[in-house]
Amino acid sequence: MPELPEVETTRRGIEPHVRGRRIAKIIIRDARLRWPIAENLPRQAEDRRIIGIQRRAKYLLFRLEADATLILHLGMSGSLRLVAAQDPPLAHAHLDIILASGQALRYTDPRRFGSLHWCTGDPAQHHLLASLGPEPLSSAFHADYLYGLSRGRRICAKALLMDSRAVVGIGNIYANEALYRAAIRPMRSAGCIGRNRYARLVQAVKSVLAEAIEAGGTTLRDFTDSTGQPGYFHRRLEVYGRGGAACQRCAGIIRMERLGQRATYYCPGCQF
């Protein structure tokens, strides 16, 4: 479900309610996420104060006092909501982080592709985070970086954008949208795209993600922020989910093809 803008929307919604609060209790109703939640994780985290929440790629990092971090990934269908601790849990509410304030962060994830890890020391060294590429909205993600990385590569431009070692946070929706904005065909070989076009692509990635964060993310079926509100960026999607519809820029018809099992949308008229 969530790409970078949805994770960032969640982070921003939750942080003011969580920062400085103490974790009173962690309730695990179902530990069977992508990796089983460690049995002693609740005991390790309980009674620690939350210093703040950071985001790295699509991971939420709950920084705790005494140099510890809870690392949470929302997978495909995960969401995090602020609830009253006594609210009865609905289906798939696998996990509650109960705060001393009486509120709880409730993690719900039907497909169970998400994960929760305990980490001491520098979370950047954690095995899930250690080999991640730069943040797309940071200055480290720039035209020369992506251009250099792509030399000699045969993979599709879209696959490169979605490779977390190249750049993080870009999933299927925003990869499609950014390539459309940059007028690059998703299936074009990364190695035969010139520097100027990478400059345009980098700019497109940054603008799409920034606008999506501004809009509170994209709600296709069920994404909501931490208070249950949907995001509004789906209204501004130009190609994703629009197969057979008219391109807004030219007379072309948006086409859908599968690229590495993922639905890929592009305009054959203006992407080359």
Added chain:
DNA sequence: CGTGGGACCTGCTGGC
């Protein structure tokens, strides 16, 4: 090494 495909899991949709 780079690349593509399968795997994990549940729920919803659309076609018959």
Added chain:
DNA sequence: TGCCAGCAGGTCCCAC
């Protein structure tokens, strides 16, 4: 109306 195949916002891991 009911059933079932196919598809879904992620990403790790394993062959080639």
